[in-house]
Amino acid sequence: MLGLMQDWPLLCHRIIDHAAKVHSGREVVTRSVEGPIHRTNYAEIRGRALKLAQRLDRQGIKLGDRVATIAWNTWRHLEAWYGIMGIGAVCHTVNPRLFPDQIAWIINHAEDRIVMTDITFIPILEKIADRLPSVERYIVLTDKVHMPQTALKNAVPYEDWIAEADGDFTWKTFDENTAAAMCYTSGTTGNPKGVVYSHRSNVLHSMIVNSADALGAASKDTMLPMVPLFHANSWGIAFSAPSMGTKLVMPGAKLDGASVYELLSSEKVTFTAGVPTVWLMLLQHMETNNLRLPDLKVVICGGSAAPRSVIKAFDDMGIEVRHSWGMTEMSSRGTAGALQGKFSHLKGDAKLDRLQMQGYAPFMVEMKITDDAGNELPWDGTTPGRLKVRGPAISGAYYRVNDNILDGEGFFDTGDVATLDEYGYVRITDRSKDVIKSGGEWISSIDLENLAVEHPKVAEAAVIGIHHPKWGERPLLILQVRKGESATREEILGFMDGKIAKWWMPDDVAFVDSIPHTATGKILKTALREQFRGYSFPNAAA
Amino acid sequence: MLGLMQDWPLLCHRIIDHAAKVHSGREVVTRSVEGPIHRTNYAEIRGRALKLAQRLDRQGIKLGDRVATIAWNTWRHLEAWYGIMGIGAVCHTVNPRLFPDQIAWIINHAEDRIVMTDITFIPILEKIADRLPSVERYIVLTDKVHMPQTALKNAVPYEDWIAEADGDFTWKTFDENTAAAMCYTSGTTGNPKGVVYSHRSNVLHSMIVNSADALGAASKDTMLPMVPLFHANSWGIAFSAPSMGTKLVMPGAKLDGASVYELLSSEKVTFTAGVPTVWLMLLQHMETNNLRLPDLKVVICGGSAAPRSVIKAFDDMGIEVRHSWGMTEMSSRGTAGALQGKFSHLKGDAKLDRLQMQGYAPFMVEMKITDDAGNELPWDGTTPGRLKVRGPAISGAYYRVNDNILDGEGFFDTGDVATLDEYGYVRITDRSKDVIKSGGEWISSIDLENLAVEHPKVAEAAVIGIHHPKWGERPLLILQVRKGESATREEILGFMDGKIAKWWMPDDVAFVDSIPHTATGKILKTALREQFRGYSFPNAAA
């Protein structure tokens, strides 16, 4: 017996239809790439997205064709998402911070037919354009006045191009499992892998994000996504904000502390989301200039482990900081670190301890941890295991990769190692590729890094496992000190001593000028392992 | 091209799985029908629901079979929902306040195989049992100690019955469009009609309810649903609360002001939801005893138009009151009256005016208003039209009724008449069957009723259209005055004069001892029209 409810497929463009109807005048404010602040609203965004859809359709872009965007967070980029998806084409967001070779590889792998780009990235594209045979034309996200000279094939300013359409167009309809978007992973552990979102998964994910403990912004709220539209599906914000009628503030190309503070403050932003690096920049700017953000209520911090100092700084200002863990493959939301009722009374270090965990899974994200053989491990808060996940907005396969990536129960291995406690709180202790196995036991590199950066002289810390004749592997602590500071091995190890189990203490400390990062700001341990390939511990003489 | 995300059907029992895993210790507190306060949690609820599922399965209850519940809001009733749905059977909630004949008609129409009932309703069932051929056995939601003597076929106490199962059972899996539950409409305008929810529609609806402007409770919140599980899908709360890990407080059989206040206060409830009648009782109790509810943050008021006095009373206490409109056919959420950013600064009467509207549609509820011929009418805040809706949690057909209930665009006619403004705010002015057509123009009976009840002597007001030789129809105002009061026609009309258009003024006022209500507390205008069938206006002499 079937239910007798309406057949209403979950399609992304229905979100912008809703916003344009019920929250038509709600603003989308952008620091434009060209410079000035630009203001529009959801009704206009939809109208222009329809023009784009019509123009793409006339160009012969069909269901399933890939259209790439390489662009900052702006209103035009948002229009591009809805315009592309609204005809059943696939919006492929490309991360401009990848190496040019990686960008070329990704565009070719996706076989993008059109590339929509900000002015900023024209030089990169010009360098690789002759290696991109599938690309038929480039749309530059600007107007005629700001259009630079470029050799890119059939390049045309976005504003002129969509002006060729009159907007008298209706979205296409299709099955909700149709591909809507593609995003490649950050390439931290190897080459980026192609994740293909469906309309259904995007809509369901936006509903997860809209729930109170995940993000839960209301229509009266104002959201500034520091997380780029090209990073892991923009953490769902490009869908969740219009679906609720939340005002959007787009930071464009300027992500430095001063620029971000200015927008947060002048637009009275109440919710924001981004990686730890941008919060470090913002907090430093605020501290130096003794600034406050009285309207800001919630900061989502994710993408890599949030330093305790960042959590404490926001918490001290009375701003709720939610540490989130997620992946490109999870659309991106895996957890959110809201405090459950049981913990809402916590204060001081106990509170920070809880906030520094990665939070717990929302409904629609199922979790388990297992040993290497796939046996489930207990949720006791101490046993680390491979974290595996299941849900309707989680990858079941990579694009053009035939491997089965699900286990017998349909769970996807995140590649992360974590503990889970009885309240469902996750603590990410490592990537399984970064885990240090000493005498058969696991040492968490993230825990060591978190502790080391608490030392006032340390700017950033990375721990890698180095072969040890007796223990198999032992931790090497690699440090970048703060500008103008210098530190010694003994000073740092002395600071750490007593705060962790004795056998976790790094066997050595190496100081480097800078720690290498991925395109999304994570520590690139593959590069560090390469760099320290010849290294052996002073105490390693067999 | 399809997305490459996991195939994870939206199934109701996955909600209780999530709650039992991530919010296992979160409490469900009930004022039990037997008397004492009962405490359990989501992990236990799931364990017992699994036992019920196993026991039903052993009884031969199969996919698609209907199992009825006639019960108050208790933990056992909640277990029954998940246990029944978890094997693909259909949980048919029956409203015990219907006339016995209606109850019999509904149970027969649904062909329920099992009836699960509270002690309270045994006498009603005993009266109609010999007319219920499809029912094979009765499960009484109590334990052996409290089990009354009854002639009901194969009657057994719930606790004994589920104790026959050991709970070593796994939910069945099936397509997400499988029927999960049934609920008949309230029978305000005719005979109740059978609405059949699917697993998909229930899960999607719970996600709507979880969004900030609809309900948006967090895991740290405590929710007391005054709305019964048998009323319009419990407004989604039986799903939304466990999906978020929100603590639940169940009022059982005691809905009077004192009992409800006691629970709201002692359990520090933060969210609650119910029909205007229960709020009137609560507010009167609080006023009489000079009480406060410092923990309560949000009150949802829906099911029929919320009196301004109720809205004002909560607002004066600093409690956010959200006026919601919905229907059994909408699972039930149609709108919620949170204040959009544009209106959040409002004060005094301007604020009350906005709060008294029925709010706006969340994402996944599409709306239009049309004239009788189906032409769309403008969202100008003044033009009333037939309100039509579309979405994945809205009925596409009634159970065992062959009529097509959708228009050419797939919209369902709500039977309500409303205005929509440019911000999407709905104002319900009438049922289309209750609309008064005077000289070709519509007069809103709800507006007249709202105004009349503002008179201090008036307890309740109903307006019906009575034939008029000149105008076609004119409004008759029917009043029930407060206990101990008496009022005159002139007094009331004088009070209304100047507050509405002259031609809206009722042509006469009739005083009655009591205004008849439906099983869900709505004014039963069909009965009033019957009662005033012979009436003609004093001014109606042709």
Ligand SMILES: Nc1ncnc2c1ncn2[C@@H]1O[C@H](COP(=O)(O)OP(=O)(O)OP(=O)(O)O)[C@@H](O)[C@H]1O
């Ligand atoms: N809050 C967090 N704390 C710790 N680690 C996090 C957090 N959020 C995200 N991560 C890390 O980021 C990963 C997901 O990142 P993303 O999808 O951008 O690509 P990547 O895993 O870095 O790259 P690749 O999969 O190509 O190696 C997670 O698997 C996890 O290792």
Ligand SMILES: Nc1ncnc2c1ncn2[C@@H]1O[C@H](COP(=O)(O)OP(=O)(O)OP(=O)(O)O)[C@@H](O)[C@H]1O
């Ligand atoms: N906030 C509200 N303001 C005004 N009317 C409301 C409100 N909420 C619900 N209603 C009325 O209740 C109706 C839905 O009620 P329900 O589904 O319980 O059955 P019913 O419509 O009363 O009965 P039937 O359909 O059998 O005649 C709506 O169509 C509307 O007329």
Ligand SMILES: [Mg+2]
């Ligand atoms: Mg990864």
Ligand SMILES: [Mg+2]
């Ligand atoms: Mg109805």
